[in-house]
Amino acid sequence: MPKFDINLFIAHLSIDCVVFGYEKGEIKVLLSKPTYVKGFWSLPGGYILKTEGIEQAASRILTERTQLKNIYLEQFKVFGSRERNIENEQKELIKAGLKDLDADIFDEEVVSWMTERFISIGFYALVDIKKVKPQTGFLEDSLVWYSLKEIPELTYDHSFILNQALEALKRDLDIKLIGFNLLPEKFTMKEVQHLYEAVYEKSFPMNNFQKKILALNTLERLEKKFTGAANKAPYLYRIKK
């Protein structure tokens, strides 16, 4: 592991990412298990290089973690209350855990820098879950998809950040055509509907929903999906180029 050089990064400012995927009717989130504290999970995140913009930083952090390029990213809120990084039991655990790592890399100065007050910029990402190859990053033991209904205990205020991301996604999905980023390139109308139902946690009447989506005039109808029973097979759609 290369020496962690705190001088390369902007102090006191971090990025936390809520990566949403969609699989089998469920919204999933990519969570990371930190190497330095047991019993907690975390949102994947990182710091901002002095030489890069914040959007670039978020892209870099997520390309490292997912092996995907051109990820759909949306900055949704900054978390900067005075209380979010206060000295408490969890912070003590984190400090102790960091000091137990390689002392050449995580000396007093680095540990103190990493556990100072941080203001965090929240980004959410929408990805096609099948294309993601999760790859652990800096200080991560593992990186795993969790269904929204089974989120484990998260460090600091990360549960709150996750909830805020979900609220932002609900708001944005209704005004922008971003939901399709969660689907594969070709999809059936039923899959679109199930995706919306998973986000809003309620069901929509089928005919109305399809009419509304088709009225947006952004989808292109393709061949029927191969199911073996051709005349009952649903059509496939994709976003118009």
Next chain:
Amino acid sequence: MPKFDINLFIAHLSIDCVVFGYEKGEIKVLLSKPTYVKGFWSLPGGYILKTEGIEQAASRILTERTQLKNIYLEQFKVFGSRERNIENEQKELIKAGLKDLDADIFDEEVVSWMTERFISIGFYALVDIKKVKPQTGFLEDSLVWYSLKEIPELTYDHSFILNQALEALKRDLDIKLIGFNLLPEKFTMKEVQHLYEAVYEKSFPMNNFQKKILALNTLERLEKKFTGAANKAPYLYRIKK
């Protein structure tokens, strides 16, 4: 003027505020004229004390400028591209202008701190323009309401920040009942409509608009507005407690 102590603040992070008011059918924005650079105006802003949260900082900055408490504030976007504070002609002007101020207060170290790369958190505020008593703050010569149609040249990327705030306001006005923060306590239905028309820069059919607003069931009808001609006078409304 007290010594400006950079150690009290978080480095590299600032707050820029777009304060919206509404008067005579027009949306207005509060702009400040910096003491240290001629020919430009600026969004009122400031730095974040190490001891305060970002929302607290924005409140403090705006209470200083408006003499209002409990201002309606909405964090809408962070501006952190690498290019936003680059060395250019404008930055040279700003550096020179700062050095021309009191050299005891703005020494090399302070000027360099103030002109380093800054990532700025954008907040918009909605105020009842009649209640605001603009009061110049740190490094401001004057603080003046400008109609959206007559915005002068702004420093750095402040025009972009202002446009982004306006986009956020349009989005939010449609999903949250925040527009009333721009009106006095009691208002007529026509005033509500004119406010919406000023934000969206288009007119709405009167009957539909009133029906839509009343259906929200958040307004309370009061006495008629005194106009001298009682039977033609419109009703006054206010937000239900």
